[in-house]
Amino acid sequence: MYEMLRIPLDRTRLRILAWLEEPDVAGRGLTADDVAARLGVPRPAAVTHLRLLTALGLLRAVPRDGCPHYRRDELRISDVAQMFEKGW
Template structure:
């Protein structure tokens, strides 16, 4: 993986970002249905993420960028919106790397 363990750990060190990773593990249980994009296949619209977090969209975007840069979530543009979903392989690799290094 291109991102160091330290960088990936920093990305999940914020409680809100950790919550988001939990929510994205089962998006249908945590977010309302969307008109555009399937919650599981395409991911969750950034607007719904910001609303659930209770933060302004620029704040949510900053956190989402950190998780995307760490490779833990994937962003997809569709019809002018950005959707985010977990990268399950990357999350499993983080868990493995963390267990291996402790």
Template sequence: MLSTPVGERRLDILEWLKEPARHFPPQRHADLVEDGVPAAVIAAKLGVRRQVADTHLALLADIGLLRAKRIRRRVYYRRDEMRIAEVARMFEKGW
């Protein structure tokens, strides 16, 4: 069902990751724009447990809207702008 990926929290995540330096603190071992934001930091901003955030992030990554990258022991997430544009075009065409 398409309504599942577009929940309010998931939309918040996508919006925050559009400008990660504006919404998240700098990271020691990664660049917010190039590498993404760690799942634990996203969970804290959402105000949820890490497992809850992981569920949202995994779904967004599974449908291709986010890219996941492991650096050391953390997984960092960033938007996949090409995929997001592709999905937007599908909706514009009435898909």
């Protein structure tokens, strides 16, 4: 799974996960438009990254104001980190 997060080489998905740890962002979550603007990528590319992270269980989409706001799933991230620590 970690390898999936590292591709593409610019580590976009890892950057999204790190950004979602920032206190001002963690509470409200991010929209695809937020990600596209911050990373300077087209909205469809941002949606693809967010959907992959959601499919992996690392993000949750919470509907708010008519669009999904993505937040980290800290429990799932902790579980995945433990698997890697055990050499999985």
